[in-house]
Amino acid sequence: MTASTRIRYALIFLLVVISPQSLLAAGSDIPAADNLAEVGRSSQEQGIPAVVFVSRDTCPYCRTLRDTILKPMFAAGKFEQRAILVEISLDRVEPLTGFENQRITAAAFGQLYKSEITPTLLFLDSEGREIAKRIVGISNLEFYSFYLQKSIDEALRSIRSDSL
Numbered sequence: 001m002t003a004s005t006r007i008r009y010a011l012i013f014l015l016v017v018i019s020p021q022s023l024l025a026a027g028s029d030i031p032a033a034d035n036l037a038e039v040g041r042s043s044q045e046q047g048i049p050a051v052v053f054v055s056r057d058t059c060p061y062c063r064t065l066r067d068t069i070l071k072p073m074f075a076a077g078k079f080e081q082r083a084i085l086v087e088i089s090l091d092r093v094e095p096l097t098g099f100e101n102q103r104i105t106a107a108a109f110g111q112l113y114k115s116e117i118t119p120t121l122l123f124l125d126s127e128g129r130e131i132a133k134r135i136v137g138i139s140n141l142e143f144y145s146f147y148l149q150k151s152i153d154e155a156l157r158s159i160r161s162d163s164l
Contacts, residue, residue, distance in 0.1 A: 030070055033086035035097040036128065042084055044126035049155035051079070053087040054110060054120040061138050062119040069144050083123075083152050090118065099128030121148065123155040131158040 033039065033052060043050045053070060055062035070085065079085045088096070092106035110116045115134070123132035132155035135147060 030066065030074055030085055030087045032092075033088045033096055036086075036099045037097050037101040039084055039086055040099050040126040040128060043124075046081070046084070047159055048081065049083050049131060049152065049159060050122075050124045050126075050128075051083045051085045051152065051155075052113075052122040052124060053085065054113070054115045054118055054122065055087055055089050056118045057089055057091040059118045064141070065119045065138055065144070068141065069148070073145065073148075078149075079152075082156065090116065099124075121151070123151050125155075125159060125162070131155045 030053060036050075036052075039050050053066070055066070066087075073079065074085055088106050088109055090106050090110045095103040095105050096109070098104040098109065104112075113122055113130070115122060115136075117136055119137065121135040122130060123134065125131045132151045135144075135151060138144060
């Protein structure tokens with residue numbers, strides 16, 4: 001067998017072994033929430049909620065949620081025109097800009113929203129108010145996408161009813 005044939009077989013093997021979902025997730029990091037005031041402005045302009053993924057760097061459940069649900073959905077465009085997805089790690093040291101355009105630490109954000117348990121998904125309007133039921137932890141990974149879409153729908157209804 002020639003070297004080029006071995007390389008061809010190796011590439012085919014890799015394509016079969018690596019799932020398309022993994023390939024999608026690999027190149028689509030969830031944006032860090034550096035400036036929530038900007039996120040709020042975008043939320044207001046687009047008429048869609050902000051989904052804030054509250055995580056910890058060492059949380060294995062956060063990694064599972066990020067890698068198996070959120071990143072593949074983000075890469076596939078499931079949030080486009082429905083929600084703005086950002087992530088705040090409670091382990092983050094440098095401050096971020098909050099919804100009221102003030103500097104805040106990630107830990108203070110977690111306390112403010114009572115979201116110290118990770119992973120937590122918050123569904124917020126343009127001013128940072130919670131407008132749909134948050135999702136805390138992972139009770140059932142198989143149905144997580146369904147519950148996430150349901151909460152986004154609830155947040156969208158809230159935003160649309162407020163604009164009438």
